[in-house]
Amino acid sequence: MHISPVLWQFLVKWLNASALFPREASTIAPYADALYFFLLLITVVGLTFVGCLIFGFAIRYRKEKHPIAIQVEGSTLLEATWTIIPLALFLIVFVWGALLYFRIYNPPTNAMNIYIVGKQWMWKAEHPGGQHEINALHVPMGRPVQLTMIPQDVFHSFSIPDFRVKREVIPGRYSTVWFNATTPGTYHIFCTQYCGTNHSAMIGEVTVLSPDDYEKWTQQSTSGTSLAQNGERLFASMGCNACHSGSAAARGPNLAGVYGSKLQLTNGSQVLVNDAYLRDSILNPSQHITAGYAPIMPTYQGQISEDGLIDLVEYIKSMQSNYRVQQTLTTSESNQAAPTTPGVVKP
Amino acid sequence: MDNTIVATHPHTHETAVAAEHEHVALPQHRHHFETPEQQREAGTFGMWLFLLTEIMFFGGLFFAYLLYRNWYNPAFVAASNQLSIPLGTANTAILISSGFFMALAVWAAEVRKKSLLVIFLVLTTLFGLAFLGIKYFEYKEKWDKNHIPGQNFDVREFVNPHAYGLKEEPLAPDMAQKTQVFFFLYFAMTGMHALHMIIGIVLLFWLMWRANRGEFSAGYVAPIENFGLYWHFVDIVWIFLFPLLYLINRHPVS
């Protein structure tokens, strides 16, 4: 911001107090507001200019004062002027907007990740540590938080106006958004993509806590099992461990440490293993066969919910060794009855 | 008085107009057109514009095809190999012949030979009907094999082709499901094409009836010409559909 911070704070706070302007509660918000004020400025200037022209001409050349119209041919100079100046202004806006866009959508590498599953008509927030929230999201202030989002059904759109972030939640693929909340408090979460009957009810609240409060909250709200632990359970119960056992003769590739690596596929291409890749390879395995392996993996399309997929993805992300995989394999191949854990419901 | 713009009002203009109206006088001349040439040119231009809209209409389907063939190439290859090349080629030849007869019909109208015109229109129609007949046969085959996309779609032939005597690579189950996308596009594109052919054949019957009454053998050929444009367009759409749908990755069976 190149205008005085005092003036800026005054402007924003005064507008906010009059319920005319949202709060600036994230690191990116001032940047977005700066562009907004610039755009407002050029709009007001442009409108004033056009208004002055029109009113000026209307008064100066009204019939009573100017009964004889003089036919003017036109002026290439004027045409050039009002082509180039608007074009220049719009191009400045384009560059500024593009820079802001990359700032908003490129998370820093140390961002903590939280999963959001949108479904008609609620938001589910899944923290890796096993905290589950509905229509609520607790985050620490001062730390970059990335949200990895997917819907269960139709398009939704996750929006936190006070942070100036929003992203569509697209059926069939992960989309991400990140923010760094600066001020403790509660802020609206809206679903902004029309999604059916209770679209207006898909409102939630993001609560920004100081780091200590956030620690307390994570401890109080955990369900006891992290997402990765749920994923481990699924990995065994869906039979993934049978092929992905990690042994040398396994029918499926070793998954320990695969997250974040570059993989060579049978079709010759190289891919980076990220969340989206893991999810896709569970649902559409035939397009994601690691080089050297046969295309025998069945598809799990329709058999796992998005929550389950998130659990699996988290599990594979955290998998450093195959020790526990092989343990579960041994257990499942033995003919002892497996101990039942009461109250655990498969996602 | 104020219905004429009088900038210059030369006598020559009046006599020219009068002369026009003397020797032209085709019964189909519409009076908002100044001359029959203007009428004819406007009609042809209108038909070309309409064909442009048809290109945009089919374009949406072609775009979807482009996207999904790119994404699911193995499924498209396997599914395409299920279509019958002999029938497809026969249909292509039939449709091109139909177009040839249509072109001859236009010629016959221009040289004012009524009986030839009717014969060629009849041949055009017959070949068009033959095309549709073969298409019906192909569709029925797909129905029998449960390859119509939807609830009853059967992927077994793609997962295990050797069991059905096909010299194909087996597809993984999830890729085999994607053959539905191919078949949907196959039915949508050829179905839309067939719909346009049916409309064309209905129009052909109407034109045949009018041609038989001599309406097009006295100098007024615009409907035949413009219908010819439409029919050739339908033909060209098929020329694109045939390789895109039938000839994906075909190679001699070794």
Place this chain on the structure above:
Amino acid sequence: MSATSSTILNLPDQRTATLPKRTYINNEDGLLSWLFTGDHKRIAILYLISITFFFFIGGAFAGLIRLELLTPQGDLMASDTYNKMFSMHGIIMVFLFLVPSVPATLGNFLMPIMLGAKDLAFPKINLLSWYLYWLGGIVVLGALVLGGVDTGWTFTTPLSTHYLNTHVVTAATGVFILGFSSIFTGLNFIVTIHRMRAPGMTWFRMPLFVWSHYAASILMVLGTPVLAITLTLVALERLVGIGVFDPTKGGDPLLFQHLFWFYSHPAVYIMILPGMGVISEVISTFSRKRVFGYTAVAFSSVAIALFGFFVWAHHMFIMGVSNYSALVFSLLTMLVAVPSAIKTFNWAFTMQKGSITFETPMLYAFGFLGLFTIGGMTGVFLGALGMDIHLTETYFIVAHFHFVMVGGMLMAFLAGIHFWWPKMTGRMYPESLSKLAAVTTFIGFNLTFLPQFILGYLGMPRRYHAYPPEFQVLNVLSTAGATVLGVGYMLPLLYLAWSLKYGAIAGNNPWQATGLEWQIQSPPITENFIEIPIVDHEAYDYEWLEHKTAQEVTTVG
């Protein structure tokens, strides 16, 4: 200053004007002569009645929406009902009012006359176009009566294909049919402009009204078929259950978005360009001056049409298009904004050194200039990538498109209706009442939609029928404005109808305007011209007009 440059306004004495004996209205009698007419003027009047009918239905829905939004809770109607309200409002206003508004009424009526032709190229297709309009309208109304559709006018998949059990296919069919009505109108216009101009009427002597309709027609002809196939695919997916847009079956929901917006973005230019044509005519006439930079305005219209085909993904910036894609479309969006700016300045400078009077059409034109500038500039806000992230899918978007569509297009439509009312009916509308209506509309409009910009930045999402209480004050302001706006729109309906019987007789050129349509009687005879004119003057040639009026005997009938 040359001797012939005097363009003193000498309005003919209205008191001596009489209605012509033979006009296109009384040429033939009986309902059937209207329903089976090929006369472009009669078809235009049929369209005018039709779109007015649908406008008020769509407006009623708008009224109900605003009524519901008075309170933060959803207390006036159930959620599903509200969703149907805004969906029907959108579908009716876009497809049954805005798209046909100026082209099918004023365009149909005036284009042949402006070109010096006796009719459009294909009168029967013109009539077919009107029948298709009614068929589509009845099907859409059918969807309404059967229980409504709640997809939004955007039919977003997979919501519309797999998650709703309302009358989606019916509504989609209605829109499909309306699309063909639009295509045939555009096709007719293009052929007429290319092939039926009078001798001497070169491209650059055509009125700018014709140029904008030409540009809009290109969009209608090339863009609308894509909507048709898209809706067909949606219907097939619903009916047959294939998954062309369903990710669980291998389809792509974004494919629908691309296909839909490929038409729906050019659609907004289809809606605005004809209105811009009206503004050119009105500002020129009431400034007594040729339009400043005729060539620039003509080329800008075509440029808007061309560029308009390449910006569709700016409706999808946050929807998963790649960064590269987003950059390209944002840049192109900035480029498409420039021709509109050029036109606005050209219109303003048309007034310079003119001789300006402030009749109702001119007031509407002023309203257009201000409101379209705001609407257009807020489009630039939305074309800026980073800004769009915060603003998209909020009331900012709602305000933006209402500014350009209602503040822009609807004002231009009303300007045109008032401007050419004397020509179409032979009667003048009551001037003071119409001025009142224009001012009322302007005030009501601003009160309705300016608060919505603020609501948008605050984050209030669109298509919400219940909202957090802190948004209430602005919503109440907006509803208050909507009431005033409603009054502003009712007034013309009433006084224009009144004027048909009791309005002053207009005479053939009450505004002393240039343009071939003003040189013939009001209302015109069926063939428009007794003899096809030979054009030897430029468009907006006031010197020619002055020369001509000095020479002629002004009688009517």
